[in-house]
Amino acid sequence: MTGTKAITVSVVNDYPVVVHGVHNMLSSDPRFEVIEVATSTTPDNPVDVVLFDAFAKIDREDALATMVADPRYGRVLIYSDTIDPRQLTSFFGMGVAGYVSKTVDSDDLADAIVQVHRGESVTKLATGTCDVTNGDWPGRLAGLSEREAEMIALITQGTTNQDIAATCFLSINSVKSYIRSAYRKIGVTRRSQAVLWGITHGMVPTTAAVEVDDSQSPQALG
Helix, strand or coil: CCCCEEEEEEEEECCCCHHHHHHHHHCCCCCCEEEEECCCCCCCCCCEEEEECCCCCCHHHHHHHHHHCCCCCEEEEEECCCCCCHHEEEEEEEHCCCCCCCCCCCHHHHHHHHHHCCCCEEECCCCCCCCCCCCCCHHHHCCCCHHHEEEHHHHHCCCCCHHHHHHHCCHHHHHHCCCCCHHHHHHCHHHHHHHHHHHHHCCCCCCCCCCCCHHHHHCCCC
């Protein structure tokens, strides 16, 4: 950028495929300098904007509070599609600068980063084709929707159905329905098999501890 300092950005996400997809998109835009990419951690370096995607992080509130309070980070922008809209008021109250759905296109994401860097608050919920990662998420090639992939990711991390329901603002019956559908698509019948599938398909953030409870297998889903 001639005469204008690039906006420094850290990309924080639970999954390498998303991290590097966003990194590649932003690196091609002269408005931005990607300082750091990370999975399941807070950035190590001072930046203007932290782009945070909490795809499978159930302690997202703690992570966001830590980043918002850290003077090394100018603004924190959530980039995700797993946040219930009812949570946004709470997140904005914490000091988060904005929320951008992963369904928006890459131009909208880039514009949102520029806006929050200027001190504005941003909420972009519009649907469309996401150019950032070419529609990729862990499990997509197996036919999993993003919501089904989220279920398998949380199962892989040892999260119970009840905790998944609370985290994702879903009824327990909806959780069970998503899990059954995901199990059919990946060809498993037990929770332990789903955990193994998730581990081998990149669904374990680097900080996750995995415990398996087969009492939550399809036979026990009700």
